[in-house]
Amino acid sequence: MLRLTEVEHVQRRGAEMLQHAGLVITPEERARIEVADFGLGDLERTGLQLLTYVNTDRYCAKELVLFPGQTCPEHRHPPVDADPGKMETFRCRWGTVRLYVEGPSTVSVTHPPTGSEQCYTVFHELVLSPGEQFTIPPNTRHWFQGGAEGAVVSEFSSTSRDEFDVFTNPRIVRALLVE
Amino acid sequence: MLRLTEVEHVQRRGAEMLQHAGLVITPEERARIEVADFGLGDLERTGLQLLTYVNTDRYCAKELVLFPGQTCPEHRHPPVDADPGKMETFRCRWGTVRLYVEGPSTVSVTHPPTGSEQCYTVFHELVLSPGEQFTIPPNTRHWFQGGAEGAVVSEFSSTSRDEFDVFTNPRIVRALLVE
Numbered sequence: 500m501l502r503l504t505e506v507e508h509v510q511r512r513g514a515e516m517l518q519h520a521g522l523v524i525t526p527e528e529r530a531r532i533e534v535a536d537f538g539l540g541d542l543e544r545t546g547l548q549l550l551t552y553v554n555t556d557r558y559c560a561k562e563l564v565l566f567p568g569q570t571c572p573e574h575r576h577p578p579v580d581a582d583p584g585k586m587e588t589f590r591c592r593w594g595t596v597r598l599y600v601e602g603p604s605t606v607s608v609t610h611p612p613t614g615s616e617q618c619y620t621v622f623h624e625l626v627l628s629p630g631e632q633f634t635i636p637p638n639t640r641h642w643f644q645g646g647a648e649g650a651v652v653s654e655f656s657s658t659s660r661d662e663f664d665v666f667t668n669p670r671i672v673r674a675l676l677v678e
Numbered sequence: 679m680l681r682l683t684e685v686e687h688v689q690r691r692g693a694e695m696l697q698h699a700g701l702v703i704t705p706e707e708r709a710r711i712e713v714a715d716f717g718l719g720d721l722e723r724t725g726l727q728l729l730t731y732v733n734t735d736r737y738c739a740k741e742l743v744l745f746p747g748q749t750c751p752e753h754r755h756p757p758v759d760a761d762p763g764k765m766e767t768f769r770c771r772w773g774t775v776r777l778y779v780e781g782p783s784t785v786s787v788t789h790p791p792t793g794s795e796q797c798y799t800v801f802h803e804l805v806l807s808p809g810e811q812f813t814i815p816p817n818t819r820h821w822f823q824g825g826a827e828g829a830v831v832s833e834f835s836s837t838s839r840d841e842f843d844v845f846t847n848p849r850i851v852r853a854l855l856v857e
């Protein structure tokens with residue numbers, strides 16, 4: 500578990516990257532940037548910073564911040580009741596993000612977090628630079644990683660129900676440290 | 679009907695405002711910025727520039743550009759089949775936008791386009807600056823207007839079906855000049 504001072508430090512760093520990307524947020528939003536270490540206690544390598552703008556029963560919009568080389572671990576959004584599973588569009592706003600989805604492997608080398616390689620199984624790579632986007636179908640395994648400078652990514656999606664996400668790594672708990 | 683050269687000029691101006699707001703778009707996106715004059719032939723006063731990033735059967739995301747004082751005329755998004763009507767969240771990214779929705783009138787003076795005042799009937803005002811947002815419920819009349827410098831506004835919403843929009847002004851045709 501991250502200590503509060505660590506969370507605040509990570510929030511500040513995330514907010515600075517949003518600002519650097521030209522995205523304005525309010526002080527209230529800055530204070531509720533979500534810091535997810537997925538229960539692994541290794542945030543710099545496996546983690547994600549999120550700011551949810553809106554999440555209704557119809558749609559959701561967030562900003563995602565990835566530090567350099569930081570990885571959001573492989574997962575999928577399964578069907579829940581009448582919902583076929585979350586569909587999401589990633590649009591890179593700043594930096595570079597490497598996105599891996601199901602499909603023919605397109606690269607010979609990837610760099611999942613050392614020691615967890617067996618929990619990364621999809622290697623169809625899309626490298627998104629600012630202005631580029633990709634839509635991930637429901638119930639599709641995916642993971643993504645910040646480039647050399649990290650990344651700021653807008654996520655447009657159907658309703659977000661993070662608690663139902665299925666991670667390939669059985670050790671992962673979708674711990675919401677700050678929400 | 680706007681001539682092609684006029685549309686290209688307006689697209690360029692819209693693209694410059696997006697750039698000024700720090701939002702990166704691709705050349706392909708720049709070329710398909712939608713210029714809507716709503717069939718009134720008075721774009722500077724009644725019009726809107728739009729760039730749709732994604733519009734699926736589940737959600738939609740766009741950027742809206744308003745020139746200084748430009749007004750998107752009053753309309754609502756009615757129910758269509760099983761859809762209760764489009765719900766949308768406006769998030770101001772740059773400039774200022776004055777948004778008017780149904781509810782108690784909060785201002786004594788508004789400035790709808792001269793000559794069309796009778797087509798503006800809701801006066802509950804929200805003034806959004808960068809980082810501020812508001813969610814408009816389905817089937818709710820609303821109109822909005824760029825401030826002194828204009829505005830760039832991100833729209834997150836349920837599926838967009840512009841052809842069903844109901845405008846208060848019966849002269850309005852939701853003409854898509856460039857899509």
